[in-house]
Amino acid sequence: MSTTTATEKAPLDEVMLAMDVVDTLRHRQDLVERELAGEAREKQLIDKLREIYHQQGIEVTDDVLMAGVKALDESRFVYTPPKPSLGVSLARLYVSRRKWGPAAIALALVLVIGLGGYFLAYKPFQAAQAEGARIELSEKLPAQMDALYQTIFEETKVQQAASEAATLRERGKSAAAESNRAGAEQAIAQLTALRDTLRQEYQLRIVNRADQKTGFWTFPEVNTAATNYYLVVEAIGSDGKPLTLPIANEEENGKVENVAIWGVRVPESTYRSVEADKRDDGILQRNVLGLKEYGFLDVDYVMPVLGGAVTRW
Incomplete structure (x- = not known):
């Protein structure tokens, strides 16, 4: 050295x-x-x-x-702890980072993922949903109403259906313009039902089976001195199968029920005529009460009727 x-x-x-x-x-x-x-x-x-x-x-x-x-x-070579301060606290926090670092990183990741999901996924999804709802109310539903109205107008053979369709369309478009989705959808449902009614074709036949009455009579509650007569009927489609139709129980509570068999109120003369026909040989020779043709709303009755209906007896 x-x-x-x-x-x-x-x-x-x-x-x-x-x-x-x-x-x-x-x-x-x-x-x-x-x-x-x-x-x-x-x-x-x-x-x-x-x-x-x-x-x-x-x-x-x-x-x-x-x-x-x-x-x-002189206190040389002796360590004197620093006085408390922001810098000292930050330094101690940095030194102890191995203890709190993993938890802090995990929390930061959760926050980043949460905020990222909110701004990059949820918010765009919400905006897309709102835009979709706006387009549906302003364009799709009104267009659907127009299409249904046009179909009804072209297929109907009675002015009543066209007028009713026009009223429903205007009501539905007003609801859509007011962002009333339920009102717009209700108008579409009613237009659809009107179109389907126009397209129906069936015979209204008087029931003639051993397990079912052909007719019955009742005393109305409002006038027990009077008697109401009914014939039990069913709608048979062009394919020979029975149909289930919405029938208003006008004689009792006015509620609409979907039924396959119901009673139509008729004059006593019609009731007695059918009764005599069945008593003759047990078979109804004239079992068609009316016809529902394509393009029409109502049944064309071939026998006199009074128009009321019941769904339960």
Whole structure:
């Protein structure tokens, strides 16, 4: 080793020894309290320190021992905790990041995913739904009403159906313009039912089966002195199968029910005529009460009727 290197290292060794002296004094607090009570005892303290190091096989110069004593007195080589401050708090938070870091990262990811889902998925979905509803109310539903009206207008053979269809269309479009979806859909349902009624074709036949009455009579509650006569009927389609139709129970509560068999109120003369026909040989020769043709709304009756109907008896 060169002389220059040894000279550069010497001060560092002395500093290290001085730090060791300070450390020894800190661990021998009783020695410090006795020996540093006054400056006169400084020499005695140095002598005792020299003895301690000598017992350890370490030779320390008086200059190094003196430097250590002075460093202790000046609080050099002693860590003094910093006073509380924002910077200190941030530093401690950074040092302890391994404890709170994973939880913070997880929370941040949850927030990012949540906010991303809200702004990138939910909000666009809401906007698309609102735009879809607007287009449906302003364009699709009115167009559907127009198409139904046009079909009814072309297929009907009675002015009543065209007039009713026009009224329903205007009512539905007004509801759509007011963002009343339920009102618009109701108008479409009524237009659809009107179109389907026009397209129906069936015979209104008087029932003639062993398990079912052909007719019956009742006393109305409002006038027990009178008698109401009914013929039990069913609608048979062009394919020979019975139909289920919406019938208003006008004679009792006015409610509309979907039924396959119902009673039509007729004059007593019609009732007695059918009764006699069946009594003759048990078979009705004239079992057609009316006809419903394509393009018409109502049944064309071939026998006199009074128009009321019942769905239960």
